[in-house]
Amino acid sequence: MIPRITFHLSWLVIAAGVHAATLSLQSPRVTISSSDATQLLSDTLPSIKRPEPLTLGASDILKLTFQVTENGEGKGVQPHQTFLRFYDSVSGEEGIQPVRVTPGGKAKFELNMARPPASLPPTTDRPLAVSLILGSFVHDPAKYDLFDLYVPTSSTPAPHPDEASFHVLPPIVHTFRPEQKLPPKVVSIVFAALVLSPWAILLGLWGKIGLSVPHLVSPRILPFTALLGAFEVLLVRYWVGLKLGQVLLYGGILAIPTIFAGKTALATTGEWRAGKH
Amino acid sequence: MAGPKTAKLSSPPTTTPPETSVAVSMLWESYMQQTPNRLKLIDAFLAFIVLSGVTQFVYCVLVTNFPFNAFLSGFGSSIGQFVLTASLRAQVNPQNRSEFKDVSPERAFADFALGSIVLHFFVFNFLG
C-alpha cells in the first residue's frame, strides 16, 4: 500500500503550499461494463492522463472509483468539491458532475449511457476530456486529467426559434421556369411554306373554273373591293405595330365610305342578277 | 383448297379500285357539270382554307404549340373563315332558295364581308 501512495503523490498537479495539506487520489480505477453486466474493461488509472481513450457504447456503464486522501497521512477526507468535468475542447461544451464522497474519502461514480445524466454535455464524434476537480476550504485545491472518453453522439437540443436568424442562412436560389425552346428555323420555314402551299391549289382551281370577271374594274364595284382590301391592310398593320385606339379610329373612318361603296356595289350586282342590264 | 382461296382473295383488289375510282370520277363529273361556277369559286376557297388550317394543326401537334396565342389566331382564322364562307355558300346556293327566301345573295355577301373583317380583327389582335 505504501509504495502506491507515494506513486500517486507524484501526480499532484497543483504546487502544494507549504502549510496547507494537499489532497490526493488513491487507487483510481475505471470499469466499463455492458448493459448485461459483462465487464468490458477494468483498469487502474495511471498517474498521468491515460494515453488511450476510453469508448463507451450506447448502453454501457462506466464506473469510476477512487479515494481522496490527505497528503502524506493516507487518511481519507471528504472534500468540499469533488467534481468530474467533461469537456469538449473543440465546441467548448462542458459538463460538471459532482461525485458523492463518503466521509472516509471513498468515491464511486457511475455513468450509465442508457440514462445519461443531464450534466453530460452535448456530444459529437469527438472525445470528451474527463478531469477531476478537488476543492476544499482547508486543503489545497487539485485537478487531475483522467482520460479521454468517447461516448455516443447525442441529439442536439432544440434551439430557440430566433436562433437561426443569428447565423448565416442557407442561400435560396429561385428556380425559373425553363425558357421556351424554339424549334429550328428551318422547320418553321418549311411549315410556313406548307401553310402557304394551298395557294397553288386555290389559284389552280380558280383558273380551271374559268370564271369570267367582266366587272373587275367596274367603277361601281371597284371602290368596294378596294375598301375591303384597305380594311385587311389596316388589320395587318395593326398586327405589325399600330395601337388598338389607332385601329379603331382608322377602322371607324374607313367604315363610312365602305358602307356606301358596299351598298352601291351590292345594289349593282343585285340589278345585274335580276337581269336589268 | 389453297389455290381457289388465293384466287378469290386476289381477285377483289384487282376489281375494286376501278369501281371506286369510277364512282369518284362520276361524282366529280356530275359536280363539275351541275354546280354553278360561283359555287365552285366558293368551294375552291373552302378547300384552300381547310388545307391551310390542317397544315397549321399538324405543325402545332408535331412541332410546337408555342406561342399558343399565335396558334389559336392562325388556326382560328381558318376555322372562322371556313364557317363564314360555308354559310355564304349555303345562302347563295340556288337550290336552297326556298330556305333563304328573305336573304338575297347580296345581303349574304354583306354579312360575309362584315363577319370576315371582324374575325380578322380578332385574329390579328391575338396573333402576337
Added chain:
Amino acid sequence: MRFLGSALVSFLVLAGKVLTKSSSGDSVLVLLDPSLSRANYSIFFGGLEQQGYDLTFRAPKHASPAIAEYGVPNYSHVILFTPDTKSYAPDVTPQSLVGLLSENTNLLIALSPRQTPLTSLATEFSLILPPPGTPLLSHHPKRPEPANVIPVSVSESPILTPDTNPVWFSGVPHALGNSPYLVPILRAPSESFAADSTDDSGSGTILSASDKGGEGFWAGSHIGLVTGFQTTKNSRAVFAGGVELFSDEYAKKALPSGQRSGNAQFARDVAAWVFQETLTLRIDRTEHHRVNETAAPEMYTINDQIVYTAYISAYDRKTSSWKPYSGITDMQLEFTMLDPHVRIALPPVSGEPGKYEVQFRAPDRHGVFKLVVGWRRKGYSFLHTTTTVPVVPLRHDQYPRFLSAAWPYYAGAISTSVGFFLFSALWLAGDVKGEKKNLKGVKSE
C-alpha cells in the same frame, strides 16, 4: 461680438461634451444603494464623467428625480447599483425597467446572492439564478482570498479589449437560457460553482442540488457572471452578478499572479457596450433599381435584373460620429413574398466604405415582394430594413414578338386575309347573269 464669442465658447464646451457621448445620449441615472460608498466606485463613475456622461445619483427609495415622466424616459442610460435593495420607489419596478428598454434606454444592473426585485427581472431576460444566498465559490487557484472572491480570466469577446487581465469577481452566477438575444460577456471559471456552504461538510448540499438535475446546479464555464442582452429595438441591458466588479477595491487589487487586475478596463468596456458606444451599427439608407438604371422604379417586371444597395455605418466613439462601415462580411438579402424566394449574400463593395451591393434576377413570379435585410450577430446592433416592391408580369405588349416558331401561324392568318380579299374581288366582279343561265341550263338537263 462678445455675445458671439461667448456663444462660441459655450458651443465649444458643448461640443467638447458632445464629443464623448454615446450614440444614444449622455444622461445617466445611477441608482446607488446607500450601503455602497460612492467613493469606492470613483474609478468607474469618474471614468464615465470624464468621458462626458452626465451622472445623476439617486437613492433607490427616493422618488426623484424620476426615471421617466409620462412614459418618456428622462435618461439615456440607467445604472442600478442596488444589488441588495429590496424596496424601491414606486417608479422602479421590473415592468418599468423593461419599459425603459423598449424606449431605447440602456440598463446596467448589478445583482447579488440576495433575492431582490432585480432577481425576478433577470429571470425575464432568460437568466436563471440559483436559489437565494448561493454565491459563486471557487477553491481554484490557491489564494489567500476567501473562496467567494474569485479571479476570473476574461475570454475573448468583441465587446472587450483584447488581452484584458483577469478580473476579480464576487457575487452570484446565472445560468443562461437559450435566448439568442443574450450576449455572454464574462463566464465563470470551470472550477467554480454556486454553493451556500462555508466549510467542507457542505458537499452533501451540492450533491443534492445537482441531483435535482436541470438548472439545479450552477457550476462550470457554462455559467455566466456578466451577461448582456440586446433587445430587438437595439437597446442594451447588462446583468452583472456582483457590484464589486466595478469597485475601486477590485480595480486596485492585485491578482494572485501579481499582475494588475483587469477590472477597471473590463468595467469601462462593459459600460461602453451597454451605453451603445461600441458595436453600434445602423443602416443609413437603401437603394434599389434595375441594372443600368439609377432611379428606383415604381414596380419591377418579372425576370428584371435588380441591383440592391445598402449603406451601413458604425458609431465611432472616438469622434462621436457615424462612419461608413464595411466590416460585415456575412450579410444577406432576401426577396420575399410570404417565403423568401431569393436569399443571397450582400457583400461590401471594395473601395466604397459602407456600401454593400448585390445584383439578382427577380423571380418569374409576380406579386408584392419585400427586399429584406436582417442581420443579427451577438453583441452587435441588429440591422433590419424592408422595402416593398411590386413585381408585375410582362405587359401585353412586352412579350417577345415575331418568334420563328410562330411563322406558320402568321402565314396562315395572312393567307386567310389575302384569300378573303381575292375571293371577294372575284365574287363581286363575277358575271351574275351567266350564273342564272348556267343554272337554267343545268335544270333543263
